[in-house]
Amino acid sequence: MKRLFGFFLFLIILSGGVAFTAWAFGNESVPVVYDEAYEDDVPLATSIDADLEDIPEAFAVISEVFERPIAASDVDAIQTWASDPSLKKAVAHPIGEFDVLFEGRPTTLTVEAEVYREDGTYVLFYLIGDEDVVLALDERIVAYYDELGI
Structure with a gap:
């Protein structure tokens, strides 16, 4: 039983690490809105x-x-x-x-x-x-x- 509990704990920690990594480095997928009005302000x-x-x-x-x-x-x-x-x-x-x-x-x-x-x-x-x-x-x-x- 200890082995099974240890295995589940390992899976939870591993999936938490994967989720944190995806959250930390996955924010690049946020769409960038191009503002044409800004282009007119730049000389x-x-x-x-x-x-x-x-x-x-x-x-x-x-x-x-x-x-x-x-x-x-x-x-x-x-x-x-x-x-x-x-x-x-x-x-x-x-x-x-x-x-x-x-x-x-x-x-x-x-x-x-x-x-x-x-x-x-x-x-x-x-x-x-x-x-x-x-x-x-x-x-x-x-x-x-x-x-x-x-």
Whole structure:
């Protein structure tokens, strides 16, 4: 009788372990609901990188997408900002919002930047805006990198 009781106790413990394992690792089967409204809240972005002395050239490439270029004074201010040695490196810093004309309509381009200081100053710019603007910028940036052979 002791053997039979021990066997039943073993089966109960074993089935409890299986049930607990299934419960703990089986929660992945919970359906994920895709919310299309969330997609509209996430801005689209692209990026371009440049050495400190190449920032005007990078913004000239960006400006080719718009009907009028980003002001030279703004580009100079960005270059001066990036040369500040007190900036935290590898942290996305907000640069500003630029009102631009894209295909005849006004829109806003938001620019953020990360600064790296290894063998000189290197800046990674994030360009955030409307989907069609970002896609056009991305296409132009890819063409620019192809021209450079990168």
